[in-house]
Amino acid sequence: MLRTTARRNPPTLEETREVARIATRILTDYGLTCCAFGSLACSLYGTSRTPNDVDLVVMTSTYSQEELKELIRRADSRFYLVPSKKLFATYKVFYFRLTGIRRSCKVDILLPGIMNIPTISSGRIVRVHDIPVMPLSAVLLLKLQGWSDHKGSTRPDMIEKQYVDERDITQLLRIAATQGLWMPGESWLPSEFLGTAHDRLLQFAEEYPSSAPSWEAIGF
Structure with missing residues (x-):
């Protein structure tokens, strides 16, 4: 209750x-x-x-x-x-x-x-x-991971969350660019984590083409 x-x-x-x-x-x-x-x-x-x-x-x-x-x-x-x-x-x-x-x-x-x-x-x-x-770079990439997981889920309630994730990611990208985040400088993040994130962002940019310049602005 x-x-x-x-x-x-x-x-x-x-x-x-x-x-x-x-x-x-x-x-x-x-x-x-x-x-x-x-x-x-x-x-x-x-x-x-x-x-x-x-x-x-x-x-x-x-x-x-x-x-x-x-x-x-x-x-x-x-x-x-x-x-x-x-x-x-x-x-x-x-x-x-x-x-x-x-x-x-x-x-x-x-x-x-x-x-x-x-x-x-x-x-x-x-x-x-x-x-x-948590540093903005990690927050952004974990949110991107959440979007990918929700998009690939078989549960309707999880699938619905991808749209909330998309709004969060779009806003975080703008904030990251404004703050001057440069992802190539975030070498402390595990290489496997970064590699998987790159694959996910390509999927995200394909789904939301208007986000591509924002990803490029932070070094992807």
């Missing part, structure tokens, strides 16, 4: 940011390097869509995802865990309790390597609105 109601009354932009601040401060207090990515990171860089949840990646091999959720939950009782509804799932879904009746914000905690997320050194993490954020 809580999760259904939360979707009808989703978190505001500032609420997602505050949840990210709280979670990342807790992780930092444990000496862990972390940063936001996904739709929240897109928003922090300047895209127009309000994120529905908070995606964080934590650079650690010491803790599992479930252990990280438990660390955060123990530090702040507004975080709570709910068993996944997926058949045979062993993980729990992580939420932050918001102000109001049955309102919450979902928080995804991931590790490098999952979904091809690259390891981000602390020196490359950007702070925006007091939130540690």
